[in-house]
Amino acid sequence: MNKVEEEVLRKIKPKPYEVEKIERIFSYVKEKLENKIKEYGIEAYVELEGSIAKDTWLSGEWDLDIFVLYPKRLGKLWVKNEGFKIIFEALKDMSHEIAYAEHPYIRLNVENVEVDVVPALKHDYAWEAETVVDRTPFHTAYIRSKLGEEERDQVRLLKRFLKGIGVYGAEIKVSGFSGYLTELLIVQYKTFRNTLAHVAKDWRTGFVIDVEKHYSSIREVKEKFKEHPLIVIDPVDPNRNVAAAVSEKSFSTFIAASKYYLRMPSLNFFYPQIGEVTIKDVMKEISSRDTDILCLTLPIPKKPSDVIWGLLRRNLVNTVNVLKKFDFKIVDYDVWCDEEKQAVFIIELEKAVLGSTVKSIGPPVFLEPDATYFLKKYLESKETIAGPWIENSRWVVLKKRKYREAKELLLNRLVSQCLSSVLKEYIEEHGFEIYVNNEIRKYVEKLGSKDFIVFLTKFLRKKPLWLK
């Protein structure tokens, strides 16, 4: 381990007082739960799961996952209703909120520690599990059985690295590497360094890792799991790809950053510094750059984080595709969202205003009725500037462009052609705004979000912070 990694590990390894605090909170909540369970006369276990149970958590990141495991004969409907009710009754006097994943669960805040208390079923095998939470205890047990103290530190380093380069987390917003996936990489490659070495050297789109050798060949895996950049077979359930959420971009970012880190290790990868960001600098960059930046601001309905990010990403891609269809050349695009009220599509174009004429390729002269229809249309049209004429075997025409300005195109077609029904209905009611280049200042000032200014700065810079 080199100096950089030693320094990082010093920072991220949990301190004794943290461990003590976490254990104390767990004991407290556990006792409350067990008392209530006893009242109901049910046979259930209260267990710690997740990174704290596996001892792969990072200092300062105090997220407790406490599972109440009920007998499997009770079934998932019972868990959802009765199982949840027992937990709720046990903890309702504490500071809490009700959260929803596949099932409802309780989120407590105890001494600034986030504690999720989740009802689940206790199965004999992971592949029996019907829900994500029922599978979790098997993941916990597997990782605990495979990782020694040394390797748990290696997981910590890898987690911090993935966080630093922006690809840690399976949620749609990040579309990166989950905690369990990170742990499996260390099970496979043993150390942080060795992981990076293999990622840099061996990984290509469609890479397969089968830690427990559940399959006899890569080919067998490839036939079963299609179109994912990375396929990591779940040791406890061979039908699952643990890396299904990893996007091509996250996958490629990990490869590129691994190569760069190995050439020149630096704290920068673990703790990227964006430096000072100001509206002034952002606006200066926008006005000096000879591209056009378009911000489309949308009010959004309140939805779970993954729902809203999935929706926004899909709708952004639709929007960009409509722009491309009308000949706009896209440099880059991204979406920002406060997950509460407001989202922004930011799109950079080579030019947001095109020439007023466009050549349009029609049908082959011998294809009827298309040829006659094309000729009739353009011989009579006021939009025709020259022609129609014959090029090779086709009719073509030079005509006025329908939409010269990207803004005009979106004002006309965003709702009807770019948005899916949920956003469409919401936007039809609440409206949207489009700001181009210098106009963006108005919006940024009104929004007053430092996070958005950081987002804009990164969007304009584009270069990953670890790339020097």
Place this chain on the structure above:
Amino acid sequence: MNKVEEEVLRKIKPKPYEVEKIERIFSYVKEKLENKIKEYGIEAYVELEGSIAKDTWLSGEWDLDIFVLYPKRLGKLWVKNEGFKIIFEALKDMSHEIAYAEHPYIRLNVENVEVDVVPALKHDYAWEAETVVDRTPFHTAYIRSKLGEEERDQVRLLKRFLKGIGVYGAEIKVSGFSGYLTELLIVQYKTFRNTLAHVAKDWRTGFVIDVEKHYSSIREVKEKFKEHPLIVIDPVDPNRNVAAAVSEKSFSTFIAASKYYLRMPSLNFFYPQIGEVTIKDVMKEISSRDTDILCLTLPIPKKPSDVIWGLLRRNLVNTVNVLKKFDFKIVDYDVWCDEEKQAVFIIELEKAVLGSTVKSIGPPVFLEPDATYFLKKYLESKETIAGPWIENSRWVVLKKRKYREAKELLLNRLVSQCLSSVLKEYIEEHGFEIYVNNEIRKYVEKLGSKDFIVFLTKFLRKKPLWLK
């Protein structure tokens, strides 16, 4: 035959005085040739060939093709030297010039009639012929045996129609339908009207006509003759495609014009009227149209017509491809040439000036050494505006565009990348000029060619003259 066709036929059918004049000239030249042949004691025939021999010529188009057919045992080298010498000696006292095709021949001017006197070999079968001229007598004989008086008039109508729509002639400049091909279409389809009806209804790219049914199936023909829009098997030599010179554009123009003529017959197809053309109107159209017109003027070496047109067309396509490679959107292009000294590439672009930035797609992050090379290059480059960043699995960069202006691009790359060696050497010595939009006026005025103004007018209009 409708009124239009009757009127056209009245105009194009040779008048008795023309026939008399042609016959008189042929007799005169024939006698001179036969006297000289007799002197040399050689057994040879003097024959009329071509459209006059076949009686398919048009009034006013007095081109006599007189062939001197020598015994085949003398061979083509003898024809080229001795055979030519005999003709030359017979006619050297008349107004003449020496012309070159595969062999040299004599071109006379007798009472404003162009008379080509060509030495050739007399074979027993067309497929024995090694040269185009040796094959000609078989074509003449075939057509004479197949066409009656009625059908010869139908050939005349079809020729005039093809001339009118601009696709008559197998020379590279036109890349259209030869006289012999036109005659074969009437052998196949009997009348002008029926030809147009079949062309409009049946013709598609790769259409096959095998008048004498030399092949057992279309498939057999398709396997032998590839990639021509039209395949017409030569009745006298089944290995030849008589329509090999027909371009996709000429082929398609014939189809489209046939459809339109059948819907609404008009003199316009036979005698297209461009109307009055002036520099003023051309320049007004150029400056009002929101595209950019670029004229590249080249001095050209003296070469046979087909050589220079072939060269110019290929070089124009190269030039357009270089423009496309650098992101310029091409509306249309063509070449004008006086076949003496001067040629002009005219290229219409959506915009002749592009934005100053361009997004450049690099290699996948895992592809080495490409990825490292790309990063090194753009991390250090002053051309880099933003990035490099990762998009899907690739590195990409936003950089300064190398050539913003089409003119600048061509000034830099025309000679090195667009021209083939013949033109390249000539242009390196004599230079070239580029005129954009309003600058074109200077050149047009200096050139002072009505033909070029007509060419420019048609280029801007684009719409075929027969299309209303």
